[in-house]
Amino acid sequence: MIELDSEKRDIMQAQDSLRRRNNKRTDLTQNGTKIPEKKEKEPEFVHRESLLTILMEESLHIKAIYHIFVAILQIIQGKSIFHRLNVAIASVVYGFGDIKRAFKIWLFELSLALLFYPGLRIYAAIRKLITNNSRACQVWAAIGLLSLIAMEGILIGATCWDLAEKHLAVGSSVAVTCEMFRFAMKICAVTVDCIPRCHGNGTSLPSFQQYGYFLFAPTLLYRDSYPRTKKIRWGIVLFHFSEVAAVIFYNCFLWERFILPYWSDYGKKPQVEAGTVVRGMFACVLPGLISFLCGFYCLLHAWHNAFAEIMTFGDRRFYEDWWTKSRYSNYYRAWNLVVSSWLRDYIFRPIAPYAGRPVAYVVVFFVSSVAHEIILALSFGFFYPVLFLQFGVMGVLLLPLTASAGRRFPSIFNLLMWLSFFIGTGMLWSLYPMEYFARKNCPPSKMDSFFVPKSWSCPEIILKPNWTFENPFDLEHY
Template identity: 60%
Template sequence: MEKNGVRNRHKSEKQNGVAPQAEEKKYEEFVIRESPLTELIDSSLHIRAIYHIFVVILVVLFFDTVIYDLVERGKINIGVTIVAAGFGDIKRGIRLWSYQMAVALMLYPLLRIYAWIGSFTRKYPALRPSMVVLGVAGVVAVEVTLAAVPVYELGRKHLALGSSASVTCEMFRLMMKLVAVSAACGPRCLDGTPLPTFKHYVYFLFAPTLLYRDQYPRTKTIRWGKVVFHLLEVAAIVFYCCFLWERFIMPYWSDYGKQKTVEAGTLVRGMFACVLPGVISFLCGFYCVLHAWLNAWAEMLTFGDRLFYEHWWITSRFSIYYRRWNRVVYSWLRDHIYLPIAPHTGKSLATFIVFFVSAVAHEVILSLSFGFFYPVLLVEFGLLGVVMVPLTASSGRRFPNAFNLIMWLGFFIGNGVLWSLYPMEYFARINCPPSENDSFFIPKSWTCPEVILKPDWTFQNPLDMFKESDS
């Protein structure tokens, strides 16, 4: 029954290019359902063939790496070196994660203490505002404690890219979960409603959702075959992205900054060369995190609701895309930022605040991961992304095919820019000589190396060719 409803909803969306608001609300609660790609791959031979194409590309790329290294260097490199470099100093990363988890677990006894204090003050309603302030201050203190040490440690001594990204993403994940638990259980501490058990609290910390509920729909068994399959997909995609980085990104940017000058044509050629590996990495990252990784954890924890995303790839409106791309984060932003402030600020300002908070969070993750502040994603997501929401609100509904094409064009160009500018800055900070003007916040690639045109560069009007032929 549920699957039929989902299929009918997506059929309606394909015909109209938009999902009615009533249907959006209908699917907010947790129910047992599979992820959209799971349904599509199981039910459509065409989608399964596309999946096989990506697997074959990975296999061909794997053999390309092995054969090239065997012929050129006399040894076999299957990508383990670059993966190990990307997740370097993993022990320090595990220690930081352990600290974050310890702080998150500490919230539960604090909730118990807060409920115990609330039981004494329940007879005095005048004390309730003070108790609310105390509770908010306690949550803020726990959040700051959780974030302060990882931020300080990553700022003091940078981890490898993969390790620092994992630590930072986990930091934000736990911080959002603590907000959700506090929002749900804080009032219960004052009203005398029983708190969840510690077992359920721990379950929520690992469950693939950011919304707290006392109960979630659960499956009856754990299909360990699916768990292993999804974890193998995660490992394969990690190698896949490392291959893309090693074969298509590093050849263009690894020497950036070693020479004092670089021709503009070289930069343009490199940026366009990064478009395809950039968008492939974009799709692989989506599949790895929001499908394979979350489905593996959902299966291990018998978490029944697997709707971590929706059919974002067929939409023609950016507002719908942002809701469907990552329903896990979108639902948290909706429940804990948008809905509480919208009655006071209005829908437009509340939407802008949500975009701003999300863009800043993404930028913090990238800054702590790379070791420098370079707000490329902030401009693309927090500025251009916000502008595209009203521009595609009505036109995307009227011309769904055209604006779906425009949306994908934006994905290709945007990822090509991201996979060019961030590596340029990353290698510029490695290759360029140190300067007294070096700063965490000022991009070094803007001044080193100097971008020049070819000495004999001239512009020839293509229309002059027709004039010469006429004469």
């Protein structure tokens, strides 16, 4: 208990020091001018807990909201068990089906990631032997670059080919494709950090132990060392993994209670009324947003904190208070700091000085949108770029639209941002199931393709005959 208290005290002291530094930056004199001071570079990784962990410890209000979600899960679960005992279990088993094949694909990805380390050592050793021959160094650098591209290509290409050749269950496919991109980004991070060392900047290459730790640490930025906690709190690990399992079941309940009743028969009849489709979309708005919030909590809080505890990784800052933002630029940065920091360091910053910040922003959004779309396409078994249009097109357009107005009217634009979350998640939870069940229920056609949406042609969406609108101001009607 004494060790835990001292560790918690160290974390709080580090957070307080960071807050004091941030406050010093904006200190003003009495005449309103900024006090000139020497800039002190803040440490990138420090001991600190995740924001929700701090909020739930310090605020009973946040803790109550957490309890509300748990209570909703228990009520849904109780209602479901009352009807049939195997509710949601079938969806979990189906969603994570063929786990053996998924594990083989993951082992292939891990093997390539581990193989990168001896390749890096070989490159550095040969580069040291030919360091006095500039022509040979140029040729060897080109060979090293081509080898890196080939390894990344095999890692991504072979995984995508395998999943496209034979469809894997949705949950298993999401897991292996996310791991594919995670390993690819970690290899890129190590390469950027270690190439100057290979070219003789006086710093030694990381040991295999350091590289292996980085492969499983919850960060995509490589450093030789990170802040480490003193011991593993296995109770915390078990608690967070139980939260991950609960969220998986939570989403399966939402799927069975809100998606299947509206969309499981989609495509069995040649025609469907537009009103039925609209009602189904509105019915999916609330469960879609709940799934969105649960997905955030599951991956960026529970899962990352569980692995951070196992790896004794001290910096638990995986996200910021994105729910309070009024500008989309701030939201995108705060939503997922693990990925956004990688995109910032390895895509945005190298491109911005040469092509400009707007072009760099577009490239970042394009790369991120394509990665998300690959995950969804391989998981569902079809290409339907709804998320790409929402994230890669609308997301880019909303950046300048909310840049100044969101700063001037934060409350209004925070409300509008949440409204867009409701609409966007409702569309995702409607359009993807419509396409999924249209491909299952509609009869085969010569026009069927991985890239052509089936739901556009089957079933036919028609307006109800004699469609009329009621006048809400007609008092005689009442």
